[in-house]
Amino acid sequence: MSPTSAPSNEPGPGTAAQGATTAPAPPGRTGRGPRGSRRPLARFLARRVAVALLLAVAITLVTFVLTNLVPGDPVSANLGQQALGDPAIVAQWRADHGLDRPLPEQYLLHLEGLLHGDLGMSQQSHRPVRDDLAEFVPATLELAGTAILISLVLGVAFGVIAALRRDRLSDHVLRIASLIGISVPTFWLALVAFYVFFFRLQITPGSGRIDPGMSPPPQVTGLYTVDSALSGQWDVFASAVGHLLAPALVLALYTIGLLTRFTRSAVLEVLGQDYVRAARAKGLPGRVVLFRYVLRPALVPIITVAGLAFGSLLSGTVLVEAVFAWPGVGQYAYKSATTLDLPAVMGVGLVVGLVYLVINLVVDVLYGVVDPRVRVS
Amino acid sequence: MTLTISGLTVSIGGAEILRGVDLEVGAGRVHGLAGESGSGKTVTGLAVLGLLPHGSRTAGRIELEGRDLLAMPAKRLNAVRGAEIAMVFQDPATSLHPMVTVGVQLTEHMRHHLGVGRKEARDRAVGLLAKVRIPSPGTAVDRYPHQFSGGMRQRIAIAVALACEPKVLIADEPTTALDVTVQAGILRLLRGLCDDLGLAVLLVTHDLGVMSAVADEVSVMKDGLVVETGPRGQVLTEPRHAYTRVLLESLPGDGPKLPQEER
Numbered sequence: 311m312s313p314t315s316a317p318s319n320e321p322g323p324g325t326a327a328q329g330a331t332t333a334p335a336p337p338g339r340t341g342r343g344p345r346g347s348r349r350p351l352a353r354f355l356a357r358r359v360a361v362a363l364l365l366a367v368a369i370t371l372v373t374f375v376l377t378n379l380v381p382g383d384p385v386s387a388n389l390g391q392q393a394l395g396d397p398a399i400v401a402q403w404r405a406d407h408g409l410d411r412p413l414p415e416q417y418l419l420h421l422e423g424l425l426h427g428d429l430g431m432s433q434q435s436h437r438p439v440r441d442d443l444a445e446f447v448p449a450t451l452e453l454a455g456t457a458i459l460i461s462l463v464l465g466v467a468f469g470v471i472a473a474l475r476r477d478r479l480s481d482h483v484l485r486i487a488s489l490i491g492i493s494v495p496t497f498w499l500a501l502v503a504f505y506v507f508f509f510r511l512q513i514t515p516g517s518g519r520i521d522p523g524m525s526p527p528p529q530v531t532g533l534y535t536v537d538s539a540l541s542g543q544w545d546v547f548a549s550a551v552g553h554l555l556a557p558a559l560v561l562a563l564y565t566i567g568l569l570t571r572f573t574r575s576a577v578l579e580v581l582g583q584d585y586v587r588a589a590r591a592k593g594l595p596g597r598v599v600l601f602r603y604v605l606r607p608a609l610v611p612i613i614t615v616a617g618l619a620f621g622s623l624l625s626g627t628v629l630v631e632a633v634f635a636w637p638g639v640g641q642y643a644y645k646s647a648t649t650l651d652l653p654a655v656m657g658v659g660l661v662v663g664l665v666y667l668v669i670n671l672v673v674d675v676l677y678g679v680v681d682p683r684v685r686v687s
Numbered sequence: 688m689t690l691t692i693s694g695l696t697v698s699i700g701g702a703e704i705l706r707g708v709d710l711e712v713g714a715g716r717v718h719g720l721a722g723e724s725g726s727g728k729t730v731t732g733l734a735v736l737g738l739l740p741h742g743s744r745t746a747g748r749i750e751l752e753g754r755d756l757l758a759m760p761a762k763r764l765n766a767v768r769g770a771e772i773a774m775v776f777q778d779p780a781t782s783l784h785p786m787v788t789v790g791v792q793l794t795e796h797m798r799h800h801l802g803v804g805r806k807e808a809r810d811r812a813v814g815l816l817a818k819v820r821i822p823s824p825g826t827a828v829d830r831y832p833h834q835f836s837g838g839m840r841q842r843i844a845i846a847v848a849l850a851c852e853p854k855v856l857i858a859d860e861p862t863t864a865l866d867v868t869v870q871a872g873i874l875r876l877l878r879g880l881c882d883d884l885g886l887a888v889l890l891v892t893h894d895l896g897v898m899s900a901v902a903d904e905v906s907v908m909k910d911g912l913v914v915e916t917g918p919r920g921q922v923l924t925e926p927r928h929a930y931t932r933v934l935l936e937s938l939p940g941d942g943p944k945l946p947q948e949e950r
């Protein structure tokens with residue numbers, strides 16, 4: 311034994327360790343207890359949220375500028391033929407809607423309004439945009455959220471199964487199915503699904519969020535499934551779930567296919583890693599190897615793809631909402647854009663921007679949670 | 688405890704990789720296994736732990752205390768893995784989980800195999816890190832592998848392997864990925880553990896210099912067969928097999944340069 315001679319060899323690796331690892335932090339930091347490794351997560355989260363807030367302000371600016379760049383005159387889009395002939399009425403209308411002020415001032419007014427939750431009046435519905443959004447946004451969130459949930463669960467599960475049963479029948483079936491899921495255009499699938507399942511087979515309920523005879527549950531979250539469950543109206547709940555499933559599945563199909571393929575290749579890649587073999591050599595139970603050593607590292611690329619895929623899923627809602635007559639933001643956005651209803655367009659832009667922001671924030675945070683190297687570095 | 692491999696044949700996907708390997712590693716001994724790339728050293732090690740890729744066929748016997756590991760049901764073999772036979776892999780940069788703390792990797796199999804509680808496992812982990820001479824082991828347990836150098840990581844991997852106090856350690860080229868000064872430290876550590884704990888060590892290496900520094904017995908493999916085996920002095924100074932001579936001649940002129948005062 312050589313407890314005395316060994317240290318003579320140590321300076322090399324010892325200093326390398328310090329240099330390679332704690333480079334950004336002073337050496338004293340390494341001497342932290344168990345809590346030391348928790349703190350970086352909090353700091354990491356705080357930084358991400360701060361960035362997200364800045365981006366939110368940027369989004370208000372972008373939606374404002376873009377909306378004002380749109381060619382077309384909201385005045386002629388909103389006033390009747392006769393009113394347009396009267397300059398006094400036109401000037402009054404412009405003044406009412408703040409259109410006679412310089413743009414920077416209009417933006418500041420817009421921001422100030424936003425802080426009070428005031429998004430302006432919709433020129434189309436003659437209601438506050440906030441009320442319109444409060445009605446339509448939850449419908450879309452319920453639809454898209456369900457689709458995201460379905461695609462995460464099914465996509466990841468299918469991908470893992472395909473990877474673990476590589477080159478067997480179930481793998482081939484899942485790979486072909488996922489390819490179909492990716493290739494089929496969502497709007498076409500929506501039409502076919504609606505026709506086949508509703509008109510022909512009549513196994514799914516028709517359009518809308520609940521059966522025509524029912525009245526919506528008292529609004530708490532605006533999500534009919536949640537609200538009906540909260541108020542114990544189980545018939546409404548069943549109807550809401552029934553109406554939700556078909557459009558959500560249609561919307562999810564592309565993402566399911568995409569996630570299946572990416573999960574499969576991510577899991578296969580991790581399965582070939584030395585640390586998985588090392589975990590088996592330790593005699594760990596199969597489920598520990600699967601979840602801790604295979605799935606967790608595989609989640610990193612999966613999260614990336616999922617974040618991107620949800621972006622495209624959101625744009626798919628416009629078409630799916632149209633086919634299934636789902637009273638969501640997609641339809642509202644379409645109507646307000648074609649009538650140059652600027653406050654409504656801005657409101658929708660803001661909401662969509664914020665949703666993307668939240669998705670990105672969640673993705674970033676998940677990176678940090680799954681892979682500690684992201685926050686330790 | 689002695690690990691005895693006799694007549695081990697392995698074929699992977701139809702290709703015959705091992706063609707009747709015989710090896711014996713005794714308690715407190717370091718058995719060096721040399722041989723050119725592709726001769727089947729790693730496959731031999733993996734066969735002992737039952738970690739060969741899907742579609743592999745094995746025959747022969749791998750005996751540990753009278754139990755034939757090849758005939759063992761999967762579940763019982765999994766109880767032997769890590770607990771009685773442990774393995775250290777070539778590249779410490781990839782053989783530790785990058786997203787899990789050193790402490791968890793040191794304790795998870797300990798808790799599973801030995802049923803040790805969380806707190807006691809942690810204390811043992813700190814002790815293990817001290818034993819493999821990781822500086823400030825009390826805080827090292829809460830750090831991640833990327834926060835250590837290659838040599839330190841291999842020490843951690845060795846500590847992980849030793850956590851359940853196995854009787855047999857298979858070290859597959861544990862120093863190949865490390866630079867020379869670090870190599871010597873790792874080898875000394877292995878030798879010391881072998882002497883102190885009565886561990887049976889199967890040390891796979893390309894490097895006859897490494898061999899002459901730490902091994903008691905030496906075996907040389909070629910094309911899936913052990914072509915020469917015997918005490919270190921005999922194999923390295925008066926090789927009987929032509930292939931061993933070729934290996935010896937391919938050593939750099941100044942010969943094995945690892946410190947030998949250890950032994």
Ligand SMILES: Nc1ncnc2c1ncn2[C@@H]1O[C@H](COP(=O)(O)OP(=O)(O)OP(=O)(O)O)[C@@H](O)[C@H]1O
Pocket residue numbers: 699700704722723724725726727728729730731740893
């Ligand atoms: N997973 C595998 N599938 C197919 N063949 C394999 C697999 N693993 C190893 N082999 C084959 O088995 C033979 C022996 O490989 P092995 O890795 O045991 O060699 P080795 O002696 O460890 O070489 P090295 O010194 O390069 O590590 C090689 O011909 C290799 O191609």
Ligand SMILES: [Mg+2]
Pocket residue numbers: 728729730859
């Ligand atoms: Mg090898």
